[in-house]
Amino acid sequence: MPEPVTSSRPSPISRPRKVSELVVEHLTDLVERGEWPVGSRIPTEPELVDRLGVGRNTVREAVRALEHAGILEPRRGDGTYVRAASGLDAAIGRRARTADALQVLEVRSVLERGAARAAAGRRDVAALAALRAALEAQEAAARDGDEDSFRAADIAFHAELVRAAGNPLLAELYDGIDHVLVRTLATDAHGRHHRDVPGHREVVDAVAAGDAEGAERAVEATMAAVRAYLLARAAEVDA
């Protein structure tokens, strides 16, 4: 019989709640606070056992919980890696994967319009510079005609715009939604040429000018092409 946890223990954490839940919380905190950055490898099981003062089974259980949440990703014989900073992205992915693509796009549109408005209200210099850089990278990719890098630059531009709003929670929601949308669009849209930049320059100009309404309108215009494409595809499927 292994010593029950109820007796005297080194107690790295207080005891009122279940031990496994506390470990889960602790690991989640480490990831969310950036101590274990996304992509990094977390300490081995024995080290966690030693550090937290709990049994190996408890550690394993906690890791598995975070694995299901999409935060950690164990690789056999290698180690356990950080997959995402929070479970929000994975949860959105699971939820939105079964949703209608048009509804997903609408949510993305709502978030991005709001982000553009907030960014115009802030006019953060550094964020604006990054946004301009992203725009120019995309225009360069368009000139080169490189489809892949153009798409990557497009995604990066939108991400930068949302980041310019200065609201990490908003950005995380957007990322989660965007991943789903990119995924569904990527399944069949390799032939579609988004060669023309859809109006990103207008977005940047409006944000830089502090024109919240204009920024929203410009973002809305950006969505039109994607929406039309989704509608056309839905019509095809219907026929």
Next chain:
Amino acid sequence: MPEPVTSSRPSPISRPRKVSELVVEHLTDLVERGEWPVGSRIPTEPELVDRLGVGRNTVREAVRALEHAGILEPRRGDGTYVRAASGLDAAIGRRARTADALQVLEVRSVLERGAARAAAGRRDVAALAALRAALEAQEAAARDGDEDSFRAADIAFHAELVRAAGNPLLAELYDGIDHVLVRTLATDAHGRHHRDVPGHREVVDAVAAGDAEGAERAVEATMAAVRAYLLARAAEVDA
């Protein structure tokens, strides 16, 4: 021996998946499709073992995964109950609980403005009727001076507005954010009298008229009071 679930699996991309993941997915499906409604008690472990043809530990692991996702809630000696239809709400809650309340409010504002715009674009008759009913219920509660029912009616109004957008994903995101905000506001705001309805009637009128811009503006005005309150509280804490 009950038939195991492990046999041939024509998955889209041949990915050798674990039985426990299949069970997790199956249970998630049952919940999401409403076969196990929120609040109901799911079959006991032995019955699930019999029904799914897997061992008890496997069932337990799956249940625990959904428990951590915030979907199921096991109670010793009683049973396991359905807590939420998807894990999105819980994930948002975990993520947003540590975020700045002003940022959470901003996200809510973004979602609600977008929902109001979409609702004005749809002008769904049934949804509009429900929205009007919610508004009148809130005004009635305001006349009665019943603080608790007024708050409940306020939450219900916002929820109804978002539902009127006709986008379940958007509504679910909003609910998750709203729960967090209500929670943080409820911690100390019992004395604050939100006696005056903040302009909900204008929102309803704009939505009914199909005036998307007006609906957005009206919603934005609604937020002002809450934002001012949060700012004031932040200033208090700062001092």
Next chain:
DNA sequence: GACTATTTGTACGTATGTATG
């Protein structure tokens, strides 16, 4: 209030597959 049945929680053991070295 106490007893009993039911149900989940925990612990341990074992067999089998699978990746690593």
Next chain:
DNA sequence: CCATACATACGTACAAATAGT
């Protein structure tokens, strides 16, 4: 190719908590 270690799944026994009698 083999050996080791680990992950997975199943089964069993008992503990703990709750509901109902």
